[in-house]
Amino acid sequence: xxxxxxxxxxxxxxxxxxxxxxxxxxxxxxxxxxxxxxxxxxxxxxxxxxxxxxxxxxxxxxxxxxxxxxxxxxxxxxxxxxxxxxxxxxxxxxxxxxxxxxxxxxxxxxxxxxxxxxxxxxxxxxxxxxxxxxxxxxxxxxxxxxxxxxxxxxxxxxxxxxxxxxxxxxxxxxxxxxxxxxxxxxxxxxxxxxxxxxxxxxxxxxxxxxxxxxxxxxxxxxxxxxxxxxxxxxxxxxxxxxxxxxxxxxxxxxxxxxxxxxxxxxxxxxxxx
Amino acid sequence: xxxxxxxxxxxxxxxxxxxxxxxxxxxxxxxxxxxxxxxxxxxxxxxxxxxxxxxxxxxxxxxxxxxxxxxxxxxxxxxxxxxxxxxxxxxxxxxxxxxxxxxxxxxxxxxxxxxxxxxxxxxxxxxxxxxxxxxxxxxxxxxxxxxxxxxxxxxxxxxxxxxxxxxxxxxxxxxxxxxxxxxxxxxxxxxxxxxxxxxxxxxxxxxxxxxxxxxxxxxxxxxxxxxxxxxxxxxxxxxxxxxxxxxxxxxxxxxxxxxxxxxxxxxxxxxxxxxxxxxxxxxxxxxxxxxxxxxxxxxxxxxxxxxxxxxxxxxxxxxxxxxxxxxxxxxxxxxxxxxxxxxxxxxxxxxxxxxxxxxxxxxxxxxxxxxxxxxxxxxxxxxxxxxxxxxxxxxxxxxxxxxxxxxxxxxxxx
Numbered sequence: 001x002x003x004x005x006x007x008x009x010x011x012x013x014x015x016x017x018x019x020x021x022x023x024x025x026x027x028x029x030x031x032x033x034x035x036x037x038x039x040x041x042x043x044x045x046x047x048x049x050x051x052x053x054x055x056x057x058x059x060x061x062x063x064x065x066x067x068x069x070x071x072x073x074x075x076x077x078x079x080x081x082x083x084x085x086x087x088x089x090x091x092x093x094x095x096x097x098x099x100x101x102x103x104x105x106x107x108x109x110x111x112x113x114x115x116x117x118x119x120x121x122x123x124x125x126x127x128x129x130x131x132x133x134x135x136x137x138x139x140x141x142x143x144x145x146x147x148x149x150x151x152x153x154x155x156x157x158x159x160x161x162x163x164x165x166x167x168x169x170x171x172x173x174x175x176x177x178x179x180x181x182x183x184x185x186x187x188x189x190x191x192x193x194x195x196x197x198x199x200x201x202x203x204x205x206x207x208x209x210x211x212x213x214x215x216x217x218x219x220x221x222x223x224x225x226x227x228x229x230x231x232x233x234x235x236x237x238x239x240x241x242x243x244x245x246x247x248x249x250x251x252x253x254x255x256x257x258x259x260x261x262x263x264x265x266x267x268x269x270x271x272x273x
Numbered sequence: 274x275x276x277x278x279x280x281x282x283x284x285x286x287x288x289x290x291x292x293x294x295x296x297x298x299x300x301x302x303x304x305x306x307x308x309x310x311x312x313x314x315x316x317x318x319x320x321x322x323x324x325x326x327x328x329x330x331x332x333x334x335x336x337x338x339x340x341x342x343x344x345x346x347x348x349x350x351x352x353x354x355x356x357x358x359x360x361x362x363x364x365x366x367x368x369x370x371x372x373x374x375x376x377x378x379x380x381x382x383x384x385x386x387x388x389x390x391x392x393x394x395x396x397x398x399x400x401x402x403x404x405x406x407x408x409x410x411x412x413x414x415x416x417x418x419x420x421x422x423x424x425x426x427x428x429x430x431x432x433x434x435x436x437x438x439x440x441x442x443x444x445x446x447x448x449x450x451x452x453x454x455x456x457x458x459x460x461x462x463x464x465x466x467x468x469x470x471x472x473x474x475x476x477x478x479x480x481x482x483x484x485x486x487x488x489x490x491x492x493x494x495x496x497x498x499x500x501x502x503x504x505x506x507x508x509x510x511x512x513x514x515x516x517x518x519x520x521x522x523x524x525x526x527x528x529x530x531x532x533x534x535x536x537x538x539x540x541x542x543x544x545x546x547x548x549x550x551x552x553x554x555x556x557x558x559x560x561x562x563x564x565x566x567x568x569x570x571x572x573x574x575x576x577x578x579x580x581x582x583x584x585x586x587x588x589x590x591x592x593x594x595x596x597x598x599x600x601x602x603x604x605x606x607x608x609x610x611x612x613x614x615x616x617x618x619x620x621x622x623x624x625x626x627x628x629x630x631x632x633x634x635x636x637x638x639x640x641x642x643x644x645x646x647x648x649x650x651x652x653x654x655x656x657x658x659x660x661x662x663x664x665x666x667x668x669x670x671x672x673x674x675x676x677x678x679x680x681x682x683x684x685x686x687x
Contacts, residue, residue, distance in 0.1 A: 060614055071569070071607040071614060106682040140617040207663035247663040254667035257674025264681045 025103045025111030033093035033119025041092060045085040045127040052077050053134050074138060078131045079149065080226050083212040085127055086120070086153050087182050090160035091175035093119035094168065101168040101267060109264050113161060120157040124150075152215050152248045159210065159252035162259035169266040182212050187229035195232070210251045317406045320425075324398035324639040329390060329431075336390040337362055363388040367435040370490060374437065377529055378544055379445045382437040385485055389434035398643035399425040400636050421503075422632070426647030427496040429525075434489035437531070441482040442538060446475010446583055465577060469592035478585045484536025494525035497647040503621045514560035516619035518573075521553040522651035539585040549578040550651075558618050567612030 019025050032038070056077050063070050094116040096102070103112040128150055135141065160178060167174035190209060194202040206214070213227055327343070329336045341362045348355050357365070367384040374382045401423040467473075497520075504515040528545030554573035559566065582591035607618055633641055 064614055069609040069614075071609055071616070073606060106678060141620060204662065207660075208666050244660065244663075247660060247667075250667040251663055254670035254674065258670045258677075259674070261674040261677030261681075264678050268681045 019102055019112075020104045020108050022107045022111035022114075025108045026115035028096075028103075029093055029112050029115025030119050032096060033089070033116070033123050038089070038092060038119075038123055041085070041089055042123050042126045045081065045089075045124070046130045048081045048085070049078050049127060049130045049134065052081055053138070075131070075135060075145070078134065079215070082124075082127065082131075082149065082153060083156070083215045084183075084226055086124060086156055086215060087160050087179060087212065088175075089123045090116065090120035090157040091164040091178045093117075093123070094161045094164040095175055098172055100170075100172060101165055101263070103165075103267070104271060106264055109165070109260075109267060113165060113260060113263075116161040116165070117154075117158050120161060121154045124153060124157070128153075148245055149215060152245070152252075155249040155252040155256075156210070156212060156215055158256040159259070162256040162263065166259045166263040166266065169263060169270060183227045187211060187213070187227040187232070191229055191232040207247060207251070210248070210255060214248045314406060317401050320399040321401045321403065321406065322636050322640055323400075324637065324643050325396070326639075326643075327395040329393045331392045333390060337388075340366065340390065366390065366433060370433050370435050370488065371437055373490065374488060374529065374531075377447065378531070378542065379439070379442055381439050381442055382486075382488075383440070385436040385438040387434075387436035387487065389489070391432035391434070393430040393432050394428070395431065396428040396643050396646075397426070398640040398647075399423070400632070400640055400644065402632055402635070422499060422501040422629075424500075424644050424648075425496075425498040426644035427494065427498075428643065428647055428650075429492055429494040431493075432489070432491045434487065436485060436534070437488050438483060438485045439480055439536075439538070442478050442480035442484075444475055444477050445542060445544070445585060447473055465594060467592045467594050469590065472581055472583060472590040472592035475583060476585060476588050476590065478539050478542070478588075480533075480538025481536055484538045485534045486531040486538075486542070487534050488529065488531045490527070490529045492525070492527050494523065494527075495647055495650040496521070496523040496525075497644070497651050501621050503619060512561045512563070514558070514617075514619055516559075516621045517557045518621035519553065519555045519557065521551070521555075522648075523551040524548050524651050542585045544583040545581075547580045547582075549580070550576060551579070552576040552651075556618065556621055558616065560612075560617060560619070562613060562617070565612050567616040568610040569607050569612070569616045569618060570610060571607045571618055 019028060053074070056072050056074050060071055063072075094112070101109075101112075103109045128146060132146055135146075160182065163181065164174050164178045167177050171177055186209060190202070190205050190211060193199050194205050211227070211229065213229055327339060329339065337359050341357060341359055344362065344365070345356045348357070363386075364384070367386070367388045370388075371382050371384045402421060499520040501518040501520070502515065503518075505511065505513060526545060526547040528543070528547075530541065530543040532541050533539065553575055555575075556571040556573060558569045558571065561567075577594060579594040580591060581594060582589070584590065607616065609616060
């Protein structure tokens with residue numbers, strides 16, 4: 001049997017007190033989500049969306065001056081901000097600053113996880129509320145796609161929380177790593193396998209690997225979520241990311257369960273060094 | 274009665290596309306007029322639950338007779354008493370055939386006899402629900418539908434031929450220089466890409482005055498047009514609006530080929546447009562906002578995949594026409610034709626299955642058949658999202674995840 005010299009960092013009883021129990025961990029996660037950094041994050045997400053509204057108005061003005069009477073889709077632009085903030089809030093809710101995961105035993109990890117997902121979803125409500133209010137004030141209607149997008153966003157929070165916690169068993173800067181994976185590595189891989197090399201159809205790939213672009217895609221026809229995939233459109237044509245509500249909810253949740261299982265397993269190995 | 278439908282349907286299509294720019298001028302008067310006697314209402318009533326089929330066989334004489342009957346029935350009801358002969362029908366068909374030639378190939382062709390009408394068919398069906406007509410004309414309707422829809426199906430396979438003579442050719446190709454510059458056409462240029470625009474310039478050929486060619490054209494077209502409307506006109510006192518969602522799917526091909534009979538010039542000239550797929554999903558939104566009238570056009574989807582070719586003997590040029598990358602990225606763009614820069618756009622969603630079933634039950638079977646044939650034949654198959662793989666993958670992953678968690682939780686006890 002291969003013996004590795006790498007030892008996963010064991011629990012340091014002095015530095016990190018392993019938290020046991022579903023309820024204690026649940027509360028810890030919620031506190032993470034609604035800490036000072038969390039509140040600042042919520043405010044920043046609202047400001048981002050307002051900036052995008054201003055940007056859309058400004059671009060419309062530019063286009064109108066050139067004689068092209070095109071009005072850019074407001075909802076699409078606003079929804080671009082959602083994936084970024086979803087991942088930011090989800091990873092923040094799952095982490096304690098500069099620490100490895102100190103939830104212990106299955107119940108504890110589950111408690112930490114459920115709390116993180118709940119916290120992440122709740123902290124995204126101001127952003128969605130801003131979008132609804134802006135649409136109502138500017139356009140006078142509130143398209144129903146908002147609710148579907150919220151459901152997909154919640155499913156994605158579940159995925160990101162599980163992924164962050166899994167990375168956090170080994171790596172302290174799990175938030176940054178999650179960002180890298182979700183916004184750069186996975187879309188890049190999908191782009192290379194799909195539209196670039198043409199090995200697989202983008203629809204098939206999205207049926208196996210959930211792309212965060214789908215959060216903003218519901219009702220806005222795949223404008224992308226500020227991921228690398230959007231930039232790759234300049235290299236090779238990328239058709240709109242295929243979306244289907246059921247798939248967009250089930251797939252991230254099932255991947256989340258896998259990552260959760262891995263988290264439990266890795267934490268178990270750490271505990272029993 | 275049925276035989277007038279084709280002519281009226283063509284008039285309706287032309288009137289619809291012609292009135293769109295004119296709406297801006299009329300919009301202020303729209304709600305005030307009594308529309309029940311207008312030409313639009315007459316046309317709508319004429320194509321309410323109607324189908325029209327013309328079958329053309331290999332028997333040229335019989336086909337000619339059908340065309341003569343058709344034209345005579347339209348003429349007799351409109352101008353009373355004039356009837357055309359078969360020879361005149363030949364000339365009429367030949368004249369319209371050469372009109373197409375003039376635009377598509379060269380302006381120097383004239384009709385020279387020898388009309389041929391080969392086997393083919395024209396099937397048209399349309400349905401506009403009665404309550405939609407009532408609503409537009411302002412009558413009270415018993416049924417309170419907030420969304421209305423109309424459907425048209427068109428299936429054409431026409432093969433026509435005639436002889437043409439030329440008074441000297443020096444160039445063949447499309448003559449598209451006089452397309453007006455408008456917001457729509459500049460948007461079209463941004464949305465539609467070609468990979469060989471040189472094909473549109475045509476080519477230089479030399480044919481002497483008096484050369485005679487035998488021209489044959491074939492047109493295959495399958496079109497489905499669905500119009501879904503949402504309006505509050507006549508229902509509330511708020512600012513009125515009418516939003517029309519137009520879904521147009523089409524595919525088909527048009528080809529024109531000329532073979533030299535006498536004189537000098539290229540042995541054969543051929544040109545055509547093959548439309549693999551045209552899918553348009555537009556919403557036209559007309560709303561009054563105080564004293565301003567906002568008219569905007571939202572493009573939900575605009576996909577085109579076509580090929581244009583032109584050739585004379587060995588010289589051959591072709592180009593693919595497709596939607597540009599820009600279109601794939603920016604859907605639901607709104608073009609403001611007049612009024613506010615950020616207009617309120619009204620959602621018009623597709624009709625529910627139950628409402629569709631009820632409307633279909635009210636139609637005749639032939640109308641349903643033709644419309645279904647057009648709808649199925651032009652549906653873009655890549656729209657279907659196959660859920661099998663994702664569902665299987667989700668199930669497997671979920672089981673794996675739960676298995677690992679359970680194994681860790683319950684395995685520790687052993």
